[in-house]
Amino acid sequence: MKLKTKLAVSAAVLVSFTAPQVFADTQWNVSLWGKRRAFTEHVEKLAELVSAKTNGEFTLNISYGGLSKNKENLDGISFGAFEMAQFCAGYHPDKNPSITVLELPFMGVSTLEQEIAVSKAVYNHPAVVKDLARWNAKLLMPSPLPQYNIAGVGDAPQSLADFKGLRIRATGGIGEALTIAGAVPTSMSATEVRQALDSGVINAASFAPHAHMSFGTVESADWWTTNLNPGTVNCPVVVNVDSLADLKPAHRDALLGSVDEALNHYVDYYNNQTMAAWGPKLDEKGIERVTLTEAELKTFKDKAAGPVHQAWIDSMNKKKLPAQELYDLVLDTLK
Template sequence: MNKLLQRTAIAALSLAFAGEALATEWNVSLWGKRRAFTEHVEKLAELVSEKTGGEFTLNISYGGLSKNRENLDGISIGAFEMAQFCAGYHRDKNPSITVLELPFLGVSSLEQEREISQALYQQPAVQEDLARWNATLLMPSPLPQYNIVGVGDAPTTLAAYEGLSVRATGGIGKAMEAVGAVPTSMSATEVRQAMDSGVVKAVSFAPHAHMSFGTIENAKWWTTNLNPGTVNCPVVANTDALNDLSDAHRAALLGSIDEALDHYIATYNGATMDAWGPALDERGIERVTYSDSELAAFKDKVAGPAAAAWVADNTAKGLPAQELLDFVSGMISSGS
C-alpha cells in the first residue's frame, strides 16, 4: 500500500510539473501608455490567452523593460520576447523597412498600409535585415498620414516653414527640411517636454499620438492636409523565443495576428478619429489647409529626390533597394 501511495504521489507531482512546463510567459516591451497605437498588441495578448486556456500569456510593459529606441537591441539579446519599435528611430538598424517611411508614397488608408507592410515583411531581404537582430517581424502598426501641430503663428503657406523647428523623423523629416524647416528626431515620450520648453515649435504625429502625448494641450494650429508621410512601427518577436514555442502556442500567436490587426484598425478608424475633431474644437486649435497647387509643388520637390537618395544609400549598404521600392510602389499603384 505504501508503495502504491508513493507511486501515486510521484505521478501527481510529475503531472503538476508537466502542467507547469506547458505554461509560457512572454515579456512585451512597449512605451507611453495604452492607446490606439498599441491596441493590436493588447488584443493579441487577449486572444493568445483565450486560445491557450491561459497557458501562454503576454506580459505587456509600457516603458518598464526598455527605452523605446532600445527595443530592437533588447530583442536582439533576448532581454524580452516581443517589442514594438519605429523604423525611423534607428534607420541604420533596419534600413529595409524604412522604404515605407519615404515621403509622399501615396498610401491612402490604414487597410492599405497594413497590406503593404505585411507583404514587405515577407520579402527575403527584409527578413534577413531584421534577422541581424534575432528579430522576426510579426505585424505592423498601421498609421495614417502624419500632420503637424504647433505653437506661435500658423504657417499658412509652405514658405512659412522656413526656420521652424519641427519634431519629424524619417522621411517626414526630409520632407520638412525641403521646405526650410529644421527637423529634429526624438522619441514620442520626449516630445511634450521639448515643445513646452521651446526646443521645438511644432510636432509631426498621427492624431492618436497628438492626443496621447499631450501636444495639443498648448498647440495653436494643426495642418489638415500636409500629409507628408507616415512612420512604420512593427511588432517583432525574438526569433529564438518564437522557435522555442510549442506548436500549439506558436499557432495561437501567429493565428491571432489578423484578428488583432482587424481590431486595431476598427479602433483607430472609429473611436480614435471620432475623438480627434472634438479634441481640436475644445482647445480652439486653428485648422490650416493648403492649396492643391502648393501641395503638388511640395510633393514634386520632395518625393523623387528622397526616393532616389534612399535607393542610393541603401544599395551601397548591400540591400536590393530599388527592388524593394519597386515592390512597394507597385502595390500602391495597383491599389493594393
C-alpha cells in the same frame, strides 16, 4: 493506511496539481512604451487572442516602458532580453535600413488597410528578412498609422513658406521632406516631445492623431495642419527568432494565426474611436485648423518626393540592398 502508502498518495496528488503548471505555462515579455493607446491595440488584442486560444497556457506580459527604452527595443530583442517588442524604423534607420522604404514621403498610401498591405509585402521580402535577422528578429506585424500632420505653437503657418525655420519633431522621410520646405527637423522619441514643445526646444511636432493626444501635444498646440500629409512612420512588432522557434507548435500557431484578427481590431479601433475623438478634441482646445491649398501641396510633393525617393535608393544601393526592388514593391502593392 500505512505511512509509505500515504506518502505515495500525497506525492501523486501533489504532482497532479503542479504538473500542468510546470509543463503548460509559457510567458513572453513584450516591450512597448508610453501607455496603452490606439498604437498598441493590436498587441493588446494579440495577447488576448493567444491566451484564449491556448487556454491560458501561453501568455504575453505587456510592459509599457518597464523593460527597455523605445529606441533600444531592437537591441533587447537581439540578445533575448524579452521575446517581443515594438519599435519605429525612423528611430534608428541604420539598424533597419530595408524597412525605411515604408517611411518615404508621398508614396501614395492613404488608408490603414493599404499601410498593412505594403508593410506585409516589404516584411516578407528576403532582403528584409535577412536585414532584421542581424538582430535575431522576425517581423511579426505592422502598426499601421495614418498620414502624419503637424501640431505647433505660436502663429499658424498659412503657406509652405511659413514653415521655413520652424523646428519640428519629425523622423525619417517626413523629416527629409520638411527640410525641403525649409523646416528644421529634430529627431526625438515620442515621450520627449511634450516637454520639448513646452520648453521651446521645438516649435511643432509631426504625429498621427492618436499620438498628438497620447503624448500631450494637443494640450499645448495652437494649430494643426489638416492636409499636409507628408508621410507616416513604420513601427513593426517583432519577435525574437529563437523564442519563436522554441514555442510549442500549437502555441506558435496561436500566435501567428492571430495576427490578422489583431490587425483588424486595430483598424476598427483607430477608425471608429481615435478618429471620432480627434475632431472634438481640436474644438475643445480651440486649435486652429490649417488647410493648405492644392497648388501648394502639389508644389511641396513635386519638390520633395522625387529627390527624397532617389536619395533613398542611392543610399540603399550603397548598403548592397535591392533598393529599386523594394521601392517598386511598395508601388506595385498599392496598384
